Amino acid sequence: MVRIPTAQLSRFLFTGQLPRRGCLQLRRCPISPLISHTRQAFSTAPTTPPSTEPAVVPLRKQLKDQAKAAKLAGAPKKKIKKTDNQTVPGWDLTVGIEIHAQLNTPSKLFSPASAPSSGEDAIPPNTRVAPFDLAIPGSQPLFQPTTLIPAIRAALALNCQIQPISKFDRKHYFHWDQPSGYQITQYYHPFARSGKVTLLPRDGIAAEDGDVVEVGIKQVQMEQDTAKTLAQPNSTHFLDFNRVGVPLVEIITEPCIHRPATAAAFVRKVQMLLKSVDACTSGLEQGGLRADVNVSVKRTGETQLGTRTEIKNLSSFKAVEDAIIAERDRQISVLEAGGKIEGETRGWSLGSTETRRLRGKEGEVDYRYMPDPDLGPVVISEDLVKTLGRTMEALPDEEVEVLMRKYGLSERDAMALMLMEGRLEYFYGVLEELERMLGVTAAEDGEQKHASLAANWCLHELGKLSEAEDIVETATEVVDITSQVPEQDLAAILFYLHEKKITAKVAKDLLWDVFRGTVVTGGITEQIDSQDLWYKEISEAEYISIADEVIASQEKVLQDFLKFKQGKSKAYPQGKLGFLVGKMMRAGPEQGKGMDPSSAERVMRSRIEEVYIPRLESSAPSTWSTTAFKPLISQGPKILPAVVVKLALNPEDAAAVHLYNHLEKDSTFLISSALPVAAVLELNVDRNRAVRNAPMDWAEHCDMVKLHSSSIAYTQCEEFDELVALGPPVIPQLMLRYKSRDDLVALFAYELLHCILWGHETREWTVDMKMQFDMWVEWFEKGAWDEAPHYRSREQRKDGRHV
Numbered sequence: 001m002v003r004i005p006t007a008q009l010s011r012f013l014f015t016g017q018l019p020r021r022g023c024l025q026l027r028r029c030p031i032s033p034l035i036s037h038t039r040q041a042f043s044t045a046p047t048t049p050p051s052t053e054p055a056v057v058p059l060r061k062q063l064k065d066q067a068k069a070a071k072l073a074g075a076p077k078k079k080i081k082k083t084d085n086q087t088v089p090g091w092d093l094t095v096g097i098e099i100h101a102q103l104n105t106p107s108k109l110f111s112p113a114s115a116p117s118s119g120e121d122a123i124p125p126n127t128r129v130a131p132f133d134l135a136i137p138g139s140q141p142l143f144q145p146t147t148l149i150p151a152i153r154a155a156l157a158l159n160c161q162i163q164p165i166s167k168f169d170r171k172h173y174f175h176w177d178q179p180s181g182y183q184i185t186q187y188y189h190p191f192a193r194s195g196k197v198t199l200l201p202r203d204g205i206a207a208e209d210g211d212v213v214e215v216g217i218k219q220v221q222m223e224q225d226t227a228k229t230l231a232q233p234n235s236t237h238f239l240d241f242n243r244v245g246v247p248l249v250e251i252i253t254e255p256c257i258h259r260p261a262t263a264a265a266f267v268r269k270v271q272m273l274l275k276s277v278d279a280c281t282s283g284l285e286q287g288g289l290r291a292d293v294n295v296s297v298k299r300t301g302e303t304q305l306g307t308r309t310e311i312k313n314l315s316s317f318k319a320v321e322d323a324i325i326a327e328r329d330r331q332i333s334v335l336e337a338g339g340k341i342e343g344e345t346r347g348w349s350l351g352s353t354e355t356r357r358l359r360g361k362e363g364e365v366d367y368r369y370m371p372d373p374d375l376g377p378v379v380i381s382e383d384l385v386k387t388l389g390r391t392m393e394a395l396p397d398e399e400v401e402v403l404m405r406k407y408g409l410s411e412r413d414a415m416a417l418m419l420m421e422g423r424l425e426y427f428y429g430v431l432e433e434l435e436r437m438l439g440v441t442a443a444e445d446g447e448q449k450h451a452s453l454a455a456n457w458c459l460h461e462l463g464k465l466s467e468a469e470d471i472v473e474t475a476t477e478v479v480d481i482t483s484q485v486p487e488q489d490l491a492a493i494l495f496y497l498h499e500k501k502i503t504a505k506v507a508k509d510l511l512w513d514v515f516r517g518t519v520v521t522g523g524i525t526e527q528i529d530s531q532d533l534w535y536k537e538i539s540e541a542e543y544i545s546i547a548d549e550v551i552a553s554q555e556k557v558l559q560d561f562l563k564f565k566q567g568k569s570k571a572y573p574q575g576k577l578g579f580l581v582g583k584m585m586r587a588g589p590e591q592g593k594g595m596d597p598s599s600a601e602r603v604m605r606s607r608i609e610e611v612y613i614p615r616l617e618s619s620a621p622s623t624w625s626t627t628a629f630k631p632l633i634s635q636g637p638k639i640l641p642a643v644v645v646k647l648a649l650n651p652e653d654a655a656a657v658h659l660y661n662h663l664e665k666d667s668t669f670l671i672s673s674a675l676p677v678a679a680v681l682e683l684n685v686d687r688n689r690a691v692r693n694a695p696m697d698w699a700e701h702c703d704m705v706k707l708h709s710s711s712i713a714y715t716q717c718e719e720f721d722e723l724v725a726l727g728p729p730v731i732p733q734l735m736l737r738y739k740s741r742d743d744l745v746a747l748f749a750y751e752l753l754h755c756i757l758w759g760h761e762t763r764e765w766t767v768d769m770k771m772q773f774d775m776w777v778e779w780f781e782k783g784a785w786d787e788a789p790h791y792r793s794r795e796q797r798k799d800g801r802h803v
């Protein structure tokens, strides 16, 4: 290899230029393109993804793109159940995790060069490199004590014991990203040990793990980062030594995690913990954190852990969970086929379904650990630990509690604020400004309405902006919405909304104006003034007209109010009222004019009680008697007797009663008329007898049934529409005639048909079915079929189980 004088090498390191072929050139790649493209390559996204080290993929953006593409392709939404696939019967999974976190400090660990913070991609490559970072002969490590500040805070956040004396060791391996041939780390004497992280259901642990999981932290050690590799076409790799020597902490857990979702929850929680104490500024998906998962399986009951394999460099929480599931399943199938698990390092790429072997797992011996003779021990005083502990920000669990207790946020919203990059700080900024304008604090505003309003807008309304069509998120850049909506502007909008000076719709439009930069000089107040957007409440007549419009499209709901009025249900249907008011609010009047929800509720309630219920009451009898039922009754025995009995509630309906009496008297007739399916399909009832006993058109119907039905068709039809298409004539007739109760009646008929197919005592059907029908009516009214005592699932029906 051509030797390069140190001066020239330094020029490469500090200016990114190398004048001629030399040891930094990679095989098969002429030096000139390397030189000319270096800056450009590092300042723009690489054309192909690096193979050695996964690029920092903004996962959120990728998932959004995938969802968009799927939506365009008309693909059905994939339902992912969080607790899916967490256990495999007969097997125990064990996971231990190593997390490398880039510390929030401007210093490198052992050199005076400054450390670029993660995400600072604009810095030209190889401009922050000291001779020691490149292991230039003669250079020596010089420990930078300030790096201890974020490191100790990280360890305290993880509940670790800080060690008064720790030491650095050399871990040897050869790779181009490690110029000295060894990494300085802490192996024998790490600076922190024996920590624990508590995970709760809200952190996303698997349901099988119960209410709390404690993950033991074996140790936390400080170590150097390596150079950044960017793969190019033709097996060319560009190296950026800016990252060499950047201080990391490696957090190593005990092998004590047993569910994939819990492992992902742990990594997420560690990210939150490190951010909350400022030990780390960017997360997994931005490259500030990297996770390696160690996976082993053993048969349930065995005491010794299985051989572990390690999946390196996972860059999203989903990847952590998916990679563990894939590796667990791979190991189980190897063992079930009589094979053996090799200790090895494996890789995982986004969207894949299996891990792939990278290399055999290095062991302690391969690394040839040895104490670094150039570095003395690190002594950490108790005072320093105490001071750093005392001056730390609140940890995530305390923060969530504060958000819930003090600001009245839901647990879900509190967690969402915590998890979104920079969103919590933004929320506090908006809240502070809003409270200043309102002249209240959360403690004074008993209901904390303004705080939950601010949280709601910081999460949900701001979230809607990110769906704007003209937002272009590139592969390396995720647009930060908060940077486009200054806290003061959002606070001003929320102030006017809170004070009911503008409507929610106007507030939303204003937010878009801010986002698009179309707010006039003078700000939000001026914008509202200039466009006359101040709130003016609509008149009583307008309220009434909107309420009437809503009710016209929601007539069914009125039945609930009627039942309450008639004493058939005890509780006032407040939920239904809220639903109607909600519709009113959404139907709302034009820009600027507004409705007050309490006035809307008052008007809606009075319209229902004073106009619509009386109207319903006066029309009820005719619905229940002649008009609707006459045609039904005239169908005679084609209609199932029990249905007729039930529906002939109205004593005035003489025809129905008459029919029933008639049926009661003639049992043979009853049997045959109630046997439309059995006669033709399954039970081999004497068809001739049935037909003989039926009225004139019965034979015709039997033929129709024969044409349209088969037992398979019946057991398969689940939807009522299908039922109508397949079923015997009675069902479509019922459905046609009972539009308002069609589902109920169809279900009833459907149930009855199945009873027939099971061969129930014919004579009892009428009575039995009538009872069932009553019960179904009750459940129908409650709208809870699944809880109905007589409701059987399709599976149960298939099994022939009868409740």
Ligand SMILES: Nc1ncnc2c1ncn2[C@@H]1O[C@H](COP(=O)(O)OP(=O)(O)OP(=O)(O)O)[C@@H](O)[C@H]1O
Binding pocket: 094, 095, 096, 097, 098, 252, 253, 254, 255, 256, 292, 294, 295, 296, 305, 306, 307, 308, 310, 362, 363
């Ligand atoms: N049988 C096992 N199954 C699953 N995880 C294990 C098992 N044995 C050890 N582990 C986990 O593997 C991890 C080992 O990390 P550690 O940093 O100590 O060693 P390493 O992986 O060899 O080091 P590095 O990857 O940094 O070179 C720990 O998190 C530990 O809990």
Ligand SMILES: [Mg+2]
Binding pocket: 098, 250, 252
């Ligand atoms: Mg390790």
Ligand SMILES: [Mg+2]
Binding pocket: 098, 292, 310
């Ligand atoms: Mg490891």
